[in-house]
Amino acid sequence: MGREPTHQDGVPITVICGPLGAGKTTLVNRLLDAPAGRTLAVVVNDMGQVNVDAERIANEGGDVVDLSNGCVCCRLQDDLREQVQSLAETRELDAIVVEASGISEPVPIAQTLTGATTDEPPAGVALDTTVSVIDAYGFWKAFDEDEHLPASAPDPARPLTDVLVDAIEFCDVLLLNKCDMVPDEVRDDLESVIRTLQPRATIHRTTYCDVETDAVVDTGLFDYEVGRRQQGWKRALAGEHDHESAAETHGVESIVYERARPFHPERLDAWLDDWDGAIVRAKGFAWVTSRPDEVIGVSQAGPSVQAGPIGEWGDDDPATRLVFIGTDLDEERIRSELDACLVSGADDEWTRDPFPREAD
């Protein structure tokens, strides 16, 4: 049993936006772990061809609707509308959480969920809270290569900067996340820079998105009229968002690397330590000979690389599946470098017999 719904108009929807790797999935998993007595459903979409986030959240026991193969702000607007509507119709929910991909722009999502562009809002739901997760470390570094603070507004010519600025400008609640990665005095300065771009939102400084569920779910903070006056809405209403692929707009692409042969641990480590700077984000699962029975989760965003066991293969055939997201990726080089990290017949470390066959 969930708590008494406070929302008059329908199941409240929280939309989570923010740049690649800022911590959106971390927040979703935290909400699912501690729903504060609420029954939540999650709608997630991912930029890669494989929805790693949906798998991760489902592994955490979440109830997940997967909108793969696109970006909710562009191609998937009808899917999004239908999914939230059908969740509200078929389930007893206290709230729906939509995790946008790291390149989704918040304004078109809000337009879809309020029916602003189509005069056809989804039935039985109400956009309730827009949350932006901002990577404090990434924000600090993005605008000042000398590691000084951003003195002025960000340069819109930089790739992905638009996504960051849109996320800051258009939200009710802003999580300044990864605060563990920046010094105290920088946090203060970052917050004041954010305040100039975003005078209205509630700002929380977080580490691993450690925020109370009540601060982001069923808050009643979204206000259509206030939202409409925001910078992002103005641009959108002026027709500047033409609904072409956000991936194309931002020059972002993704590569999925799948192999049924394990990695040599040291070669993989060395590669992870020194990889192609065009990769903005990597995530997925790896099969590594040093821990052959364990699923090794890999997640990198900027300087934060995490790789470690997240479960056992059990009855599943072990295999590596990694998604790389970046700008102007050299796909051939990344694939051949990774292939060179796989074990070969000459490696002493891998004596399992018969030798696993390659998937491709």
Ligand SMILES: Nc1nc2c(ncn2[C@@H]2O[C@H](COP(=O)(O)OP(=O)(O)OP(=O)(O)O)[C@@H](O)[C@H]2O)c(=O)[nH]1
């Ligand atoms: N140091 C540090 N790492 C964090 C924090 N929050 C999240 N991370 C790590 O940052 C990486 C990206 O986090 P995710 O939650 O997957 O980010 P995301 O926004 O869902 O990423 P995309 O779906 O690719 O856009 C993961 O390795 C997280 O464990 C934090 O506060 N501090």
